[in-house]
Amino acid sequence: MTAMIQKAKIEDASTIADFQIEMAWETEKYKLHPDTIYKGIKAVFNNPELGQYYVAKIDDKIVASLLTTYEWSDWRNATILWIQSVFVVKEYRRQGIFQRFYEHIKSIAEKDENIGGIRLYVDKTNIPAQKTYSKVGMNGEHYQLFEWMKD
8 A cells, every 4th residue: 555645635634633642742742732733733724834734645544644844044045844743653654654755745845946955853762763764865964953942
């Protein structure tokens, strides 16, 4: 079974919210507030300049989702696509779904001269994800992420 990658629709928002709640708990033991995450996802659908959700479907069932957001790079005079909020339903992991997502996003970037590259961040303890990202040709050797976040 090959996953079909497509732009998400507003009707997919509740599934994506469920995925994000599960992912935050699974990876960081962080409990997301359902109302906040749902509003945040809807904000992307209502304001496309914030980003674009994609879903992976197998037999018309959503089995994964991913968000791309945008960063302006003055060094490249181009937009950098950030891959965020990646989630694959457990029983569909290790079947190449992230690779399909990545190939889809990369093909968009390669065709658009205004896109200078792709980035993502990953929790330092999420070794399986890091191996997946390395396998598709990304490297994590150049930058370290620092942040300040309101809780």
